Amino acid sequence: MPIRTLLLTGAILATMPADALAADRAKATLDCKAAKSPEFAYDCTLDLANARTGAPLDGATIVLGADMPSMPMVHNVPPFEFKPTGQPGRYQARIQLDMYGPWAIKLRVTGPLRDEVVAVYQFGTEGSELRKRGAGSKPAAKPEPKPGQHRH
Numbered sequence: 003m004p005i006r007t008l009l010l011t012g013a014i015l016a017t018m019p020a021d022a023l024a025a026d027r028a029k030a031t032l033d034c035k036a037a038k039s040p041e042f043a044y045d046c047t048l049d050l051a052n053a054r055t056g057a058p059l060d061g062a063t064i065v066l067g068a069d070m071p072s073m074p075m076v077h078n079v080p081p082f083e084f085k086p087t088g089q090p091g092r093y094q095a096r097i098q099l100d101m102y103g104p105w106a107i108k109l110r111v112t113g114p115l116r117d118e119v120v121a122v123y124q125f126g127t128e129g130s131e132l133r134k135r136g137a138g139s140k141p142a143a144k145p146e147p148k149p150g151q152h153r154h
């Protein structure tokens with residue numbers, strides 16, 4: 003029954019909103035400042051926006067995961083959830099890492115849109131600094147952490 007199949011397919015496509023076909027991405031700007039104590043704790047601010055329109059995204063659930071790309075399976079950092087600050091598209095979280103160095107930060111966004119944003123940040127005594135976004139861009143010209151900083 004080819005005609006019936008075609009009609010059915012058409013009906014399914016017609017019920018899908020256009021937005022679902024071209025899913026919007028999230029733009030996440032993360033800035034973490036080292037907390038006074040304990041060691042390796044950071045107070046992080048996250049600005050979340052629709053990457054296409056630039057509009058701030060409120061009402062999102064954002065879970066942060068952290069791992070060291072250079073040390074897979076070594077660290078076991080629990081996920082941290084961001085809380086809204088009341089400012090448009092701005093969220094905050096206190097996170098606890100367990101050493102300085104490059105951390106791959108994965109932000110899982112659900113709510114007004116669903117996305118996963120991964121970027122590598124250098125975490126140090128002051129705070130976080132973006133090293134590279136995703137896999138496509140070149141790493142910043144920054145020295146690798148000294149081997150002495152990697153102790154477990």
Ligand SMILES: [Cu+2]
Pocket residue numbers: 070073076077101103152
């Ligand atoms: Cu490490």
